[in-house]
Amino acid sequence: DSGVTQTPKHLITATGQRVTLRCSPRSGDLSVYWYQQSLDQGLQFLIHYYNGEERAKGNILERFSAQQFPDLHSELNLSSLELGDSALYFCASSAGGTGVQETQYFGPGTRLLVL
Amino acid sequence: DQQVKQNSPSLSVQEGRISILNCDYTNSMFDYFLWYKKYPAEGPTFLISISSIKDKNEDGRFTVFLNKSAKHLSLHIVPSQPGDSAVYFCAASASGAGSYQLTFGKGTKLSVIP
Secondary structure, eight states, X not given: OOSOEEEOSEEEEXXXXXXXXXXXXXXXXXXXXXXXXXXXXXXXXXEEEETTEEEEEOSOOTTEEEEEOXXXXXXXXXXXXXXXXXXXXXXXXXXXXXXXXOOOEEOOOEEEEEO | OOSEEOOOSEEEEETTSOXXXXXXXXXXXXXXXXXXXXXXXXXXXXXXXXXXXXXXXXXXXXXXXXXXXXXXXXXXXXXXXXXXXEEEEEEEEESSSSOOXXXXXXXXXXXXXX
16 A cells, blocks of 8 residues: 555546546655556656646646645646546655655555546 | 657566666766556555665665766665566656656566466
8 A cells, every 4th residue: 555545536528528546645745747558559658746836747637637635635637628638647755845856656646537 | 848758668578687767868867767566456565765965775685876977777686586576667867946747658568487
């Protein structure tokens, strides 16, 4: 158990809909990262938040957005869903703010299926 | 453009023997490398990491070697055990941008045969 929790575990929805994925980082961690794992693309970085502020964006679509709240949990919002958005979405956390490379610890993921 | 490549999608090894998983990278800004293990329906689990100032890091049965000139790293598992059967991901990150997001390879599925 990494200490990172993600809900829900599974999500089935229809095209055009909007969903919210939730992540709680390990106790004390300030950084939250979101990754998408699809069949053909592998694990791809989406976005990084540190202590409530966006730090970096990767291959994140404009239909997707995220935020990190004062209690440090984070939400990833996916809207106008398309079939191709079906994937595993992982959240990872690290201590953050140390100024050096840190290990990221991953949650169990949310499996999204868009029908 | 794949910056981290794991060219072997799968590897089979006998129990007790050595497993060697390879990874190549193209981005010379990468200075921190990690290996993760992943079981089906679970998130990646951190195994071992290495900074670019080192060429070897050991943790129990796991050793990671880094060859910066060749932009190549490898993970050695000795001795291999059936519980090591999983997908192994190589990942890399670069310092200096204020964010340490990881770039992953596509993974190598290791099967350890009893």
